Amino acid sequence: MWKYTARRIVEMIPILIVISILTFLFIHLIPGDPARLVAGKDATIEDVENVRHELGLDKPILKQYVDYMKNLMTGELGTSLTTGLPVIDMFKTRFMPSLHLTFLSMLWATLIGLMIGVFSAINKNKWPDYFGMVTAVSGISIPGFWLGLLLIQLFSVQLGLFPTGGLDGFSSYILPSLTLGAGIMSMIARFTRSSMLETLQADFIRTGRAKGLKEHSVIVTHALRNSLISVVTVAGLQFGFLLGGSVVVETVFSFPGMGRLLIDSIAFRDYPVIQSALLLFAFEFILVNLIVDVLYTVLNPKIQLDS
């Protein structure tokens, strides 16, 4: 398994290089002139050109890319065009809140999703199933920004239970994580349900019952254990999306995370920040995929690695 993991990590390098090229090109296609934005409204053409030279934006794009990558290798992400702070410092304050938010969303989405999925499956076509699936369908079909606004309206404005936004202790995480996790929870619920229904048909489930096992052992030890293999894959991929996909939720809740930082940076054409943020999202996504793959092989004894 270690060999496999090591090989997969090495394989990440070319993928990240391709992604860095694509994001670099993509960013320079965004209309708008960062030198103009940095120099300010009243700047003369000369001022703007000076700023452009200072920022290195007058060099050929290939040279800019090579310089950027060179710096990246030494852990240097450049400085923000808008704040003048090192990008890495900006990430330091923004990354952890986003990560915590993602973990919390994922945690409850997985727990509730699994529970709904299992109960729906074992009560197929009865009311707990209908209830569970209605919940799941709502969770996936309500847009994140709207759900966020609804929750703010109800719990923050009307009931005053949670802050309407910002980041001030644990309570600031609750509504954003509910909003962020709703879609994943639905997906996990539906996936668990169908996976459980399939597993419950398997011959080995009948063997378990023929042994005289209690129904909960049959469901948990035998059926859920098998269903988890495929659920982990789906949930893991969603987790990867969440890491970069909290943009909308962070905006609705004015949550000071990576998603908000990205949106603000795009507005100001803050190239170094956008470039590094996108690369970080890509890296997280690939890393999560790797973890999912390794976990999959751990859960599924049929896949033997390194042989």
Place this chain on the structure above:
Amino acid sequence: MTEHVLRVSDLETSFMRDKTEIKILRGVNFSIRKGEILGLVGESGSGKSLTSLSIMQLFHGTTGKIVKGSIYFNGEDLTKMSESEIRKIRGKQMAMIFQEPMTSLNPVLKIGKQLMEAIEMHLKLPKSESKHHAIQMLKSVGIGRAEEIIHEYPHQLSGGMRQRVMIAMAMACHPNLLIADEPTTALDVTIQAQILELMKKLKEENETAILLITHDLGVVAEMCDKVVVMYAGQVVEEADVFELFASPKHPYTKGLIASVPKIGDKKEVLDSINGHVPSPQNMPKGCKFAPRCNQVMSICQEESPPTVEISATRQCSCWLYAKKDVEVNA
């Protein structure tokens, strides 16, 4: 005479399809004594597996239900028991092995865990003892490297080995009755012989009664003491194994035996029975076998034949034996 381990009488089992009840078993009768092997034969769809599932009451996830009759096991009627009472019997006094050794074991749990589950629960042994017991069971079914196999997963074993594991699992609590639903159908001929031999050996050691479901009359001749022939959800003939092969009574049994190819047989086409098993939705009115029977009479199409006791060990449901004197036809 030893007492009956299992006595099934008048068993009727149905499924619901589109809100209508479809009766699949329509009055099944037979019994098994201690240490006896009873063969249950019949064409595909005749209800053999359903009979075994009815005895174990493994209807989970289906619409299946016993609607009539009784199943006496060690003198107690299983049809009157609650699910939790039956669960204490399943896997302990009454165990089952299935046709598909490839899919009957859980692919993500180690062999040892799957064996110990039942042992820990029914025999209430602590973990270390139940592990020891599991290893003993694997050895008793002829698995040499039992200590290693308990740490392996099903996919690491061959089909024959898996079926041995299934048998070890079934025999772990020394059941009074072992139900084997086509235990060797999915296996190679040589492995098949080994598995049957093993079942015989275990039966002798434990005095277990075995209900052996098969469509292979060769296996029946080899293994069984008694045979029950099923057709369209009913028992049409029950006999001692020697009697059955020497002089089959029911036209369906005759057809079954005639359809077995014999060595030295020069015939190009086998004497198989024409036609198909009728579907449960449109069963013929009288004898269910009438449309395919070559000895059919007018009464056969009107009324179901009664079950006639031909001798103490023999029964047959056919008008041929109901009307005339038994001696003449014997």
